[in-house]
Amino acid sequence: MRDLKRGFRNLVGAMALGAAALGMATPAQAAGEAIAIPNANFSFAGFFGTYDRGSAQRGLQVYKEVCSACHAMHLLSYRNLLEIGLSEDQVRALAASFTVTDGPNDLGEMFERPARLSDRFRRPFPNELAARAANNGAYPVDLSVITKARADGANYVRALLTGYVEPPEGFVVAEGMNYNAYFPGHQIAMPAVLNPDQVEYADGTAATVDQMARDVATFLAWAAEPEAEQRKAMGVRIILFLIVLGGLTYAVKRKIWADVAH
Amino acid sequence: MAIGLHDSSIKNPVIRWVDQRLPVFTMMQKEYGTFPTPRNFNYFWNFGALAMVTLMIMIATGIFLAMNYTPHTTYAFDSVERIMRDVNYGWLIRYVHMNGASMFFIVVYIHIWRGLYYGSYKAPRELLWILGVVIFLLMMATAFMGYVLPWGQMSFWGATVITNLFSAFPIVGEHIVTWLWGGFSVDNPTLNRFFSLHYLLPFVIAGVVFLHVAALHITGSNNPLGIDPKGPQDTLPFHPYYTAKDSVGLIVYFIVFASLVFFAPNYLGHPDNYIPANPLVTPAHIVPEWYFLPFYAILRAVPDKLGGVLLMFGSIAVLFILPWLDTSPVRSMRFRPIAKWTLFLWLIAFFVLMWAGGKPAEEPYVTISRIATAYYFAYFLVILPLLGRLERPLSLPESIALPVLRGGGPMPAGAVAKPMEKA
Ligand code: HEM
Numbered sequence: 170m171r172d173l174k175r176g177f178r179n180l181v182g183a184m185a186l187g188a189a190a191l192g193m194a195t196p197a198q199a200a201g202e203a204i205a206i207p208n209a210n211f212s213f214a215g216f217f218g219t220y221d222r223g224s225a226q227r228g229l230q231v232y233k234e235v236c237s238a239c240h241a242m243h244l245l246s247y248r249n250l251l252e253i254g255l256s257e258d259q260v261r262a263l264a265a266s267f268t269v270t271d272g273p274n275d276l277g278e279m280f281e282r283p284a285r286l287s288d289r290f291r292r293p294f295p296n297e298l299a300a301r302a303a304n305n306g307a308y309p310v311d312l313s314v315i316t317k318a319r320a321d322g323a324n325y326v327r328a329l330l331t332g333y334v335e336p337p338e339g340f341v342v343a344e345g346m347n348y349n350a351y352f353p354g355h356q357i358a359m360p361a362v363l364n365p366d367q368v369e370y371a372d373g374t375a376a377t378v379d380q381m382a383r384d385v386a387t388f389l390a391w392a393a394e395p396e397a398e399q400r401k402a403m404g405v406r407i408i409l410f411l412i413v414l415g416g417l418t419y420a421v422k423r424k425i426w427a428d429v430a431h
Numbered sequence: 432m433a434i435g436l437h438d439s440s441i442k443n444p445v446i447r448w449v450d451q452r453l454p455v456f457t458m459m460q461k462e463y464g465t466f467p468t469p470r471n472f473n474y475f476w477n478f479g480a481l482a483m484v485t486l487m488i489m490i491a492t493g494i495f496l497a498m499n500y501t502p503h504t505t506y507a508f509d510s511v512e513r514i515m516r517d518v519n520y521g522w523l524i525r526y527v528h529m530n531g532a533s534m535f536f537i538v539v540y541i542h543i544w545r546g547l548y549y550g551s552y553k554a555p556r557e558l559l560w561i562l563g564v565v566i567f568l569l570m571m572a573t574a575f576m577g578y579v580l581p582w583g584q585m586s587f588w589g590a591t592v593i594t595n596l597f598s599a600f601p602i603v604g605e606h607i608v609t610w611l612w613g614g615f616s617v618d619n620p621t622l623n624r625f626f627s628l629h630y631l632l633p634f635v636i637a638g639v640v641f642l643h644v645a646a647l648h649i650t651g652s653n654n655p656l657g658i659d660p661k662g663p664q665d666t667l668p669f670h671p672y673y674t675a676k677d678s679v680g681l682i683v684y685f686i687v688f689a690s691l692v693f694f695a696p697n698y699l700g701h702p703d704n705y706i707p708a709n710p711l712v713t714p715a716h717i718v719p720e721w722y723f724l725p726f727y728a729i730l731r732a733v734p735d736k737l738g739g740v741l742l743m744f745g746s747i748a749v750l751f752i753l754p755w756l757d758t759s760p761v762r763s764m765r766f767r768p769i770a771k772w773t774l775f776l777w778l779i780a781f782f783v784l785m786w787a788g789g790k791p792a793e794e795p796y797v798t799i800s801r802i803a804t805a806y807y808f809a810y811f812l813v814i815l816p817l818l819g820r821l822e823r824p825l826s827l828p829e830s831i832a833l834p835v836l837r838g839g840g841p842m843p844a845g846a847v848a849k850p851m852e853k854a
Pocket residue numbers: 486489490491492493494495496497500511525528529532535570573574575577578579580581629630632633634636704
């Protein structure tokens with residue numbers, strides 16, 4: 170038993186040391202000029218967090234009315250929107266408000282038709298060059314997985330959209346660029362796209378810049394990790410199950426070893 | 432071995448029929464049933480079994496990923512996201528595979544360190560140890576190529592940086608790199624061959640693991656005291672004693688693994704790998720996966736490119752000759768009062784390198800890396816060879832059973848049932 174305890178102690182020690190090194194190694198990867206990102210306390214943060222459906226739906230509206238003029242989200246299909254609590258009729262109507270190119274038909278010709286549930290989100294530009302041409306040479310990135318593609322993604326997106334402030338004294342902003350407190354290097358090609366009451370929320374929520382930024386960040390976080398709720402719920406059940414199983418296994422092990430001095 | 436039906440002791444007539452003709456059941460019984468195992472293992476001896484289970488998990492999840500993955504530069508990134516979104520439980524399969532690679536390295540690092548501490552590399556287990564180092568190398572190659580497959584920014588730039596290392600070799604360097612790439616940059620041919628090899632290598636690993644275990648079953652296991660079992664009183668049958676003990680470790684391991692997969696699946700990854708690969712945009716910091724960081728730090732500790740590459744390969748090559756560098760006949764560090772601390776210091780140097788490898792190549796990280804690198808090598812090349820002669824080890828116990836039983840009452844006669852007072 171003494172040996173066993175010592176073994177366990179060694180093991181726990183080694184693991185703790187390893188975990189500490191990992192902990193130190195990981196944020197280090199995001200090193201560089203560190204800009205502190207404020208924590209927006211999103212509903213989906215934490216072990217049990219879920220997406221606030223109302224916020225995600227408002228975020229969809231912001232994306233649709235503002236961001237989608239420049240940014241594609243090509244990994245999403247209209248049918249995915251059923252997951253944020255919209256009814257099938259609502260999503261069908263939303264899809265039908267976009268026109269997509271289909272074909273070729275029996276005559277070998279491409280034709281236009283209203284989008285269906287199974288269609289991918291319509292892209293604002295046919296290709297990257299067209300997008301750059303329309304944006305002073307800068308590329309509005311695809312937003313499908315943006316919150317996974319930036320450190321502390323959702324908080325970062327919210328901060329970025331609210332970060333258009335006056336540049337500090339002496340900071341020279343290049344032609345066609347905008348000062349942003351949270352963008353690495355502080356000069357971003359995207360203008361401040363959110364202004365108070367830019368959208369009119371159907372549920373009466375006041376459309377402040379911060380509210381819109383929060384809502385669209387929630388929507389984008391859901392878009393990047395639509396599986397997160399199912400994942401966490403499954404994780405809780407699996408870990409509880411493993412803890413019980415572990416207890417039983419340990420009891421069996423003790424029983425088996427009971428007649429061995431060690 | 433006599434020709435003719437095997438003399439099987441199995442009762443079930445069907446199994447017996449098979450066993451007489453192909454004695455795999457007898458073999459399993461011998462190697463995993465009655466196999467005599469030192470009675471004093473601690474929980475560090477779980478990690479071989481954990482590594483084996485992880486390899487199986489990687490192969491199982493990998494096969495399902497490959498069914499839905501498209502190895503083409505235009506589609507690879509989207510196909511991985513499609514797995515996450517549109518394949519049933521695809522996110523689970525992918526996150527298990529992705530984090531499984533990290534768990535695999537955690538397990539194998541602990542497994543290797545266990546070998547260093549208890550002297551498991553020493554005679555008669557040299558070849559067993561060498562096979563282990565071969566597995567480690569194959570794992571690194573597999574993980575490196577796997578990381579390229581999702582074709583994110585770090586996939587692309589990591590592949591570019593690492594393959595470019597070969598250009599450091601004089602004359603043939605550039606040709607090797609072109610040959611590895613299948614072209615003049617990391618591109619579709621590179622992705623295709625990496626996918627092919629990434630699928631192949633795990634099965635090669637499985638083969639070497641088989642040899643590793645076969646060699647283990649010739650010499651038998653080492654143990655925390657590092658002394659040989661002297662007779663049946665020093666050993667226990669593998670089953671049920673160590674099957675039960677390994678099961679406990681396995682469940683604890685699964686809890687750690689599941690925490691990562693379900694609650695922090697991208698914690699150990701780099702956000703840049705969710706940006707599709709773009710040969711025209713270099714990320715601010717190109718960093719490899721965490722498990723390569725110590726070796727990456729050694730590479731960058733040397734101002735000369737070729738020197739760095741050689742030292743990096745050398746840091747693993749030195750493990751191959753370790754059995755002959757350590758001149759002490761005492762295996763377990765428990766009885767080596769000085770060597771023990773030099774090994775702990777080595778472990779710290781390893782973690783320091785891991786930390787420094789994730790930092791940009793500038794001061795003070797470079798100097799810190801150099802000091803840690805120097806110690807990493809000094810431990811193997813200077814300290815171990817000398818200490819074997821200079822250090823005075825503590826006196827070794829007479830047998831495994833004796834210290835175990837000190838004050839513990841008489842030996843139970845074999846595995847005869849006794850009232851189970853501890854249960
Ligand atoms: C030694 C065992 C293995 C290791 C260490 C390993 C490691 C990795 C790593 C690190 C990745 C990148 C994960 C990511 O960032 O997405 C990956 C991806 C992948 N692996 Fe493996 N792997 C192993 C076995 C296998 C096997 C046996 C197969 C196929 C039969 C396989 C198929 C794939 C596929 C298709 C991907 C791309 C999908 C993805 O990126 O998630 N792997 N592997």
